[in-house]
Amino acid sequence: MVLKSHGLGKTVLIQAVGGVLCLSLAACGSGSDPDTSSAKPAKGESAAVEWTTAPAGYVEAGGTELPGSYPEPTKGPAKGCKIGFVTPTNSIPGIGAEIDGVKSVAKKFGCSVVVKDGQFNPQNQVTGMQSLLSEGAVAIILNPLDIDALAAPIKQANDKNIPIIAVDSPASPDAKNVEGVTSTFLQSRDVTAYAAAKAIADADPGAEVGLLYPAFPAGNLQYQVERFSFWAEKLGLTVADRADVSTDSAEAASSAVNSLLQKHRDVTAIMTFNDAAAAAAATAARSLGRNDVVVTGIGGEEGVTGLIKDGRVLMTWAYDNTRMGEEEGRAAINAAAGVTLPEKVSAPGAIITASNISSFKPQA
Known part of the structure; x- marks a missing residue:
């Protein structure tokens, strides 16, 4: 198994060699670094996790790529600061x-x-x-x-x-x-919005989607939902409606999803502003018998890993x-x-x- 990390000025590989994990700036063992950019997992093996500031297609579609790290400090302020x-x-x-x-x-x-x-x-x-x-x-x-x-x-x-x-x-x-x-x-709010919209567009081209909007003080999350709409439309999806979530809670997210799906029965995907909302949305959709609805999350939280495995959540954007x-x-x-x-x-x-x-x- 190889994990790649991009956008940090270095590529960090974590590679399983002889059953032992090796962490280095190159591959374990001798010889030149392996080219993992196009490597595919063996049958039954999980694909690599790739850390990046610009996933494939983002810049080409009009996204803005920024540096992924600050300089390593060589000096600091006075000790005790x-x-x-x-x-x-x-x-x-x-x-x-x-x-x-x-x-x-x-x-x-x-x-x-x-x-x-x-x-x-x-x-x-x-x-x-x-x-x-x-x-x-x-x-x-x-x-x-x-x-x-x-x-x-x-x-x-x-x-x-x-x-x-x-x-x-x-x-x-x-x-x-x-x-x-x-x-x-x-x-990476704009990047995450692109990644979520692209995942839905790949899985269900032309799908009708609903958006969950955080109607509480969270300007960055509100901007992210605005970008959901931008990238969804740019990638050929149809935004049916936006449902306001009054508080950052599972109950509020569930209520918003219930209202959204009952009003728009053609919606087959829901884009949410964090993983807690994604988990609540997936549960709410199933409670309405809407097993066809897929959900996207953001955060990479433990609560969505099982939901991704069983298909109720399509993807999440994980943070380190x-x-x-x-x-x-x-x-x-x-x-x-x-x-x-x-x-x-x-x-x-x-x-x-x-x-x-x-x-x-x-x-x-």
């Missing part, structure tokens, strides 16, 4: 691994990480930012629920020469960075949460040390389907 991290909520699956990734980079330079939980409340994020400024943070990683609500603390950080690394805001790879932000780390945290940590350390950063960097991800699910290990 604090890196701030304002999260949307600490209850997001995978956020723990992301925080650990930030901490692992900060630790190398003698820095600690102070996390402020937004608890899905923009005002909590404002308070968290202000607290970090008073606590002496030398750089702040900010994953905003409502970036406009944070204009004042961002300005306060700028006045103190404290760099801000924004996460997924604005989520578009083509949009300008928010004023006062040093660099934006994107979670630990690596995302490491990239955010590199950005923060570099910025605090005065290193010029790329305007935007995009997180690599992987398309997970029934063909490679057995090779994939969820982080959340």
